[in-house]
Amino acid sequence: MSTVDTIEHQISDSDFDHFTESLEKWSGIVISRSKKYLVAHRLEDLMAENGCQTLRQLVAKAGEIRHALLRKKIVDAMTTNETSWFRDVYPFDTLKRKLFRKYEELNGDAPIRIWSAACSTGQEPYGISISFQQYLSLxxxxxxxxxxxxxxxxxxTALAAARMGVYDNLSMSRGCKASFRxxxxxxxxxNVSTVRPEIKSFVNFKPLNLMDSYQSLGIFDVIFLRYVLIYFSDEAKKxxxxxxxxxxxxxxxxxLGSTESLVRHSDEFEMVKDGAGLYYQRKELLAG
Known part of the structure; x- marks a missing residue:
């Protein structure tokens, strides 16, 4: 039996529930009991490094004030960084065809501001920057x-990779055309590719837990919040x-992601169907 199998076998339902409650408190991420093996696999090294025989011991240690870094490492380990270039295509097409022009005209001399929330290893924000370059050319x-x-x-870990802007051939093959490359x-x-400086120059990476305040980020014309709400409870989503x-x-x-919706979560937006996809437009006046 492997170490991971042993750890999974030793995790009781009560210990697992204690861990998932702590993880949700630290990050907002919700994990079901069916993910025991995933948890055991991702936390195996952290448990060994911290001399913890059980998941409950690891949670207890991470809960101590002096072990804030361990909490961050646990959250980092449990974060899913699945992504690709120009995912779903239509958001980037909509920017080029419609929204860049709209917000340039509205903003005058001020730059268009876009927030890529949950940007993972950088494909999304760099894809937005590339789309802007294409818009200028077109x-x-x-x-x-x-x-x-x-x-x-x-x-x-994801942010460090994003800042580097260096991608192997497999990463590049997921959605990036040869001409773009x-x-x-x-x-x-x-066949290792590095984002050109002129594309990087428009992107500023910052650490942020979506459960924390966003006020320091300022106000935006466009926000990408794609394939991340699925990891939160309904209350946290709202x-x-x-x-x-x-x-x-x-x-x-x-x-949002193509499988995500604001139905039951917000009445502060209006749905706009556009081409092959849709986006949500913030209403002019908000209650409260």
Whole structure:
């Protein structure tokens, strides 16, 4: 029996429930009992490093004030960093075809501000930056107010990779066209690609737990909150969306994942169907 199998076998339902309650308190992430093996696999090394024989011991240690770093490591280990380039395609097409022009006209000399929440290893914010470059080229624009992309994630590991902007061939094969790779990346003899500086220059990465305050980020024209709400409870979803609405300008656009919806979670947005997909537009006036 492997170490992971042993750990999973030793985790009682009560210990697992104690762990999931603590994880939700620390990060908002909700995990079902069917994920015991996943938890055992992802926390095996942390348990060994901290001399913990059981999951409850690890949680107890992480709960101590002096072990804040351990809490962050646990949350980091439990974060899913599944992503790809230009995921679902239509949000990026909508930006190029419609929204970049709209917000440039509304903002005047001020840059378009976009927040990529839960940006993972950087494909989404860099994809937005690439889309802006394509928009400028398609519109033959030589003078632009520019764009500012704030990209946040709870995972220090994911953010470190995002800041590097270096991707292996497998990562690049997931959604990035060969023509994009040639134009917006430099690629070495090992087929490892690095985002070009002119694409990186528009993106600012910051650590952020979506359960914390967003006020320091400022106000945005567009927010990408894609494939992250699925990890939160209904109560947390409503709270996050409510606070997200306060970070959008009136008429600002919110993109969710293609399988996600605001139904039952918010009445602060209007659905806008556009081409092959949809986005949510913040209402001009919000209650409260």
């Amino acid at each position: 519109e033959s624009k030589h003078n632009s107010s520019g764009i500012e992309i704030i990209a946040t994630d709870i995972s220090p 040639e134009m917006y990346f430099t690629t070495d003899k090992n 709270d996050i969306i409510h606070r997200i609405s306060r970070r959008l300008k009136p008429g600002g656009a919110l993109f």
